[in-house]
Amino acid sequence: xxxxxDVAAEDSDQMPSGFHAKAAAKAARLRREAAKLASASxxxxxxxxxxxxxxxxxxxxxxxxxVAVAARPGHFELSLQYGPYSVAYDTTGRLLALCGxxxxxxxFEWRQKRLMFESQVNEPCHALTWVGAGSTPxxxxxxxxxxxxxxxxxxxxxxxxxxxxxxxxxxxxRHWLLAACTDTxxxxxxxxxxGQTVASYCGHHGPLRVSALHxxxxxxxxxxxxxxxxxxxxxxxxxxxxxxxxxxxVRAVATAPAGHAVYTLGGDSRLRVxxxxxxxxxxxxxxxxxxxxxxxxxxxxxxxxxxxxxxACPVRQGAALMVLPAGGAKPLLSxxxxxxxxxxxxxxxxDVLAFxxxxxxxxxxxxxxxxxxxxxxxxPLSGKRQRREAEVRGLLDKLPPETIxxxxxxxxxxxxxxxxxxxxxxxKRAAVMALPSDEVRQFQPRRRSGKASGELNRKVGERWxxxxxxxxxxxxxxxxxxxxxxDEGADAAGGRKTKKxxxxxxxxxxxxxxxxxxxxxxxPKAD
Amino acid sequence: xLFPVLIxxxxxxxxxxxxxxxxxxxDYLRETADDIHKLARNPAPxxxxxxxxxxxxxxLNAAKLERMFAKPFLGCFGDQGDQLxxxxxxxxxxxxxxxxxxxxxxxxxxxxxxxRVLQLDAHSGCVQGLCWHPEQDLFYSCCDTDRTLKAxxxxxxxxxxxxxxxxxxxxxxxxxxxxxVSKDLFALSGDxxxxxxxxxxxxxxxxxxxxDSVLQARFNPTEWHLLAAVTKDNALLLIDTRQREPLRRIxxxxxxxxxxxxxxxxxxxxxxxxxxxxxxxxARRLASPACVYRGHTNAAxxxxxxxTGRELVSASYDCTVRLWESxxxxxxxxxxxxxxxxxxxxxxxxxxxFIVTASADFxxxxxxxxxxxxxxxxxxxxxxAVNTAEALKQKYAHHPQVRRIVQHRHLPKxxxxxxxxxxxxxxxxxxxxxxxxxxxxxxxxxxxxxxDRHVRGVDx
Numbered sequence: 001x002x003x004x005x006d007v008a009a010e011d012s013d014q015m016p017s018g019f020h021a022k023a024a025a026k027a028a029r030l031r032r033e034a035a036k037l038a039s040a041s042x043x044x045x046x047x048x049x050x051x052x053x054x055x056x057x058x059x060x061x062x063x064x065x066x067v068a069v070a071a072r073p074g075h076f077e078l079s080l081q082y083g084p085y086s087v088a089y090d091t092t093g094r095l096l097a098l099c100g101x102x103x104x105x106x107x108f109e110w111r112q113k114r115l116m117f118e119s120q121v122n123e124p125c126h127a128l129t130w131v132g133a134g135s136t137p138x139x140x141x142x143x144x145x146x147x148x149x150x151x152x153x154x155x156x157x158x159x160x161x162x163x164x165x166x167x168x169x170x171x172x173x174r175h176w177l178l179a180a181c182t183d184t185x186x187x188x189x190x191x192x193x194x195g196q197t198v199a200s201y202c203g204h205h206g207p208l209r210v211s212a213l214h215x216x217x218x219x220x221x222x223x224x225x226x227x228x229x230x231x232x233x234x235x236x237x238x239x240x241x242x243x244x245x246x247x248x249x250v251r252a253v254a255t256a257p258a259g260h261a262v263y264t265l266g267g268d269s270r271l272r273v274x275x276x277x278x279x280x281x282x283x284x285x286x287x288x289x290x291x292x293x294x295x296x297x298x299x300x301x302x303x304x305x306x307x308x309x310x311x312a313c314p315v316r317q318g319a320a321l322m323v324l325p326a327g328g329a330k331p332l333l334s335x336x337x338x339x340x341x342x343x344x345x346x347x348x349x350x351d352v353l354a355f356x357x358x359x360x361x362x363x364x365x366x367x368x369x370x371x372x373x374x375x376x377x378x379x380p381l382s383g384k385r386q387r388r389e390a391e392v393r394g395l396l397d398k399l400p401p402e403t404i405x406x407x408x409x410x411x412x413x414x415x416x417x418x419x420x421x422x423x424x425x426x427x428k429r430a431a432v433m434a435l436p437s438d439e440v441r442q443f444q445p446r447r448r449s450g451k452a453s454g455e456l457n458r459k460v461g462e463r464w465x466x467x468x469x470x471x472x473x474x475x476x477x478x479x480x481x482x483x484x485x486x487d488e489g490a491d492a493a494g495g496r497k498t499k500k501x502x503x504x505x506x507x508x509x510x511x512x513x514x515x516x517x518x519x520x521x522x523x524p525k526a527d
Numbered sequence: 528x529l530f531p532v533l534i535x536x537x538x539x540x541x542x543x544x545x546x547x548x549x550x551x552x553x554d555y556l557r558e559t560a561d562d563i564h565k566l567a568r569n570p571a572p573x574x575x576x577x578x579x580x581x582x583x584x585x586x587l588n589a590a591k592l593e594r595m596f597a598k599p600f601l602g603c604f605g606d607q608g609d610q611l612x613x614x615x616x617x618x619x620x621x622x623x624x625x626x627x628x629x630x631x632x633x634x635x636x637x638x639x640x641x642x643r644v645l646q647l648d649a650h651s652g653c654v655q656g657l658c659w660h661p662e663q664d665l666f667y668s669c670c671d672t673d674r675t676l677k678a679x680x681x682x683x684x685x686x687x688x689x690x691x692x693x694x695x696x697x698x699x700x701x702x703x704x705x706x707x708v709s710k711d712l713f714a715l716s717g718d719x720x721x722x723x724x725x726x727x728x729x730x731x732x733x734x735x736x737x738x739d740s741v742l743q744a745r746f747n748p749t750e751w752h753l754l755a756a757v758t759k760d761n762a763l764l765l766i767d768t769r770q771r772e773p774l775r776r777i778x779x780x781x782x783x784x785x786x787x788x789x790x791x792x793x794x795x796x797x798x799x800x801x802x803x804x805x806x807x808x809x810a811r812r813l814a815s816p817a818c819v820y821r822g823h824t825n826a827a828x829x830x831x832x833x834x835t836g837r838e839l840v841s842a843s844y845d846c847t848v849r850l851w852e853s854x855x856x857x858x859x860x861x862x863x864x865x866x867x868x869x870x871x872x873x874x875x876x877x878x879x880x881f882i883v884t885a886s887a888d889f890x891x892x893x894x895x896x897x898x899x900x901x902x903x904x905x906x907x908x909x910x911x912a913v914n915t916a917e918a919l920k921q922k923y924a925h926h927p928q929v930r931r932i933v934q935h936r937h938l939p940k941x942x943x944x945x946x947x948x949x950x951x952x953x954x955x956x957x958x959x960x961x962x963x964x965x966x967x968x969x970x971x972x973x974x975x976x977x978x979d980r981h982v983r984g985v986d987x
Contacts, residue, residue, distance in 0.1 A: 035571065066544075074547075258576065375574045
């Protein structure tokens, strides 16, 4: 997993100075040591499949023959009748919920197959997400008109009329926000802990049918029919970032539960992976294989990414699902679906993938998809008391919505306030240099009248003449110093005209890019 | 492109290796009900996004909680009946202190219970000096009206009436009293600084500079021959008892009302001045104070160092008590109550956790030195949480939102208005200086730093 500093460290010409390069190298070394320490003390190791080259991808039955009996609950099929199903796991990975277009809403603990609740709401349900911390599970379901929140027993707790015609619901656990994209082109951000609507606006970018959440920053990414990827935050009513990512319309967007990779599936059936921090194509694998070489023909627009970077997508017009390894094009495994696939969801912390289709839902084992070592109480085996503690801590550590910002834009709590520092420096310089102001230099003493005024006026005039000469000398000497200091000093010391403006005009226009247009980024390199 | 799925029947001889992530519940659950719950830990940064923002929110919450729990006033010691002039803490026992009154009564207090243990009609006039003997259960009191110095022994049963062990008539009016930290010497200040030995009737030494009386003389707790004294003619004296004349005299602009040596740094002393400031001085370099503590809106009457040597408390004529960190010119905290009138004395307790103040409304008050400190035993987790909160606040102290909460103190209207007035006065003085400098030139109106503005001269 790379971070911005790692990326920058590799690209040494991006470092402003040797000091920065050294700092970046030190940070990278510390991170490597920490990772080594973490891996040394890790309890579990990730799953995986070791197969000979040329071997077919394994079926579920083959996998089940080779794994322990304890893994069997991860593979099941449910035949249900109420329409294409959407599935959602909660953040601990313990609970699985489903909602069908026929109005079927249910939630159960998938390991023990213990049903929490099941109801028929008599309305088409399009999307769902678990809301709140794991101690008191609540389910938000987007019905055809409004969004409802149900508790663990299936009782309707809230009806959110503001979230009208939502087609996708997202849960931001660190901000306790429920985000929704709607068919009417609106975006909503609702604080679930206080009930306050943080933001609710129309994006004016058409119906937002293709959307995903970037969990690390809390931004909502939407794909537009003109090939743009828009990044939305609650505080801005316009997309903060608009990035052209496909020559045709964007059909699907997906993000990994952690990290900076964004997967987009375009109308040209190409899967592209982007780095959201710098908005450039991401080379995911060590070998440098470009993910844009992956073509998903007849791919229905649902993608799911696991914690370890595995990508699941429907193939053959939703008749089967395929799991691709991180950065690879050769499928890890495939599985046929009894009905047309409508939703995919990886179980967090487990090697399990749930899929919803037109005739029910199912679950398959996917070795190597789950993160083996969780942190804290958010994992499938945490107890009730731990989940309660984690909920209280989560509420105390609730982040304000101002912290939702795309990494590409920068800022953040520890960002250096460069403008503020520049201003403060400028003020200090001005105070130190303290050039006499124009009023002082142009001051004329008032002429007095009366007895002995002639002598007085002459004396005062002489005194001021001398003072003016002194100020002129002072100005000259200080200007010399300022010129040595540089143009910024002169600017700061009182806004005097400098030669800077002239220099810019003399330098000429901006240099043109060396090759082609910015659409070149969309041409796949290896073809 | 796609690979269609086929059932593989030919690879049974070369089974593929499959490893599935399966967790053993025993690794995640505690073994018995007496154990603590197990907590999984993975420090990988991918599992901790927005850690900086989370830390910032925790720092903000820590700042807010600190202000919510900031209730420094512990209680009043009970009405003494007349204005209190002196407070003196017992040198060895945490829970005992003495107070001297203007009507000559000396009271012996139990601090935790805030109750008076004993009251003595010590003098006929104002009790000007109170100090304990460092080792024996003996304390001294002096009065300027009857010009006596009395030594009292407090019996084992504190409720018994105790008589003065000895009484000494002085031929000057003593204004203050201090005992040496270990030797049997004490210093009386009156028209001069007199050094007395308890076994001798005549003073062992006498120091004077000028004709004005000395308000207070204090022994340096580390350098046993060193004394500092403040005089009525706005001077600070440095005296070595081995020499006949005082070492130095620092002439200040305003009168220094009280002084205190730093118990941990031998060469540092602090004075409380009539010009609303406190000054801390480095005895090695007396040309200017080491730090100017600005914040009071009326004369500072008393100053005391904490036993750690890192903090100061000041009592002021503006009815507030301010706490300072050594070296920082802005006060850390300000204590005030509706009923507390002019504060004339403030003392730290021996464990640096409490402050006792004596004020003109006839009351002694007990305060916490750390306003939001939890009194009582802290469990290890509580202590860890407190330390974490403190570290977070320091880490984000520069952030405007955190700084705003940490610095803000509510002041009653009259104090707030007084503060604004002081700010306006200072602003006007600074502006005038800047204008003068601009018009007259820097050589005629040089920039003088704050530290150098308050000392008129140093005499040797």
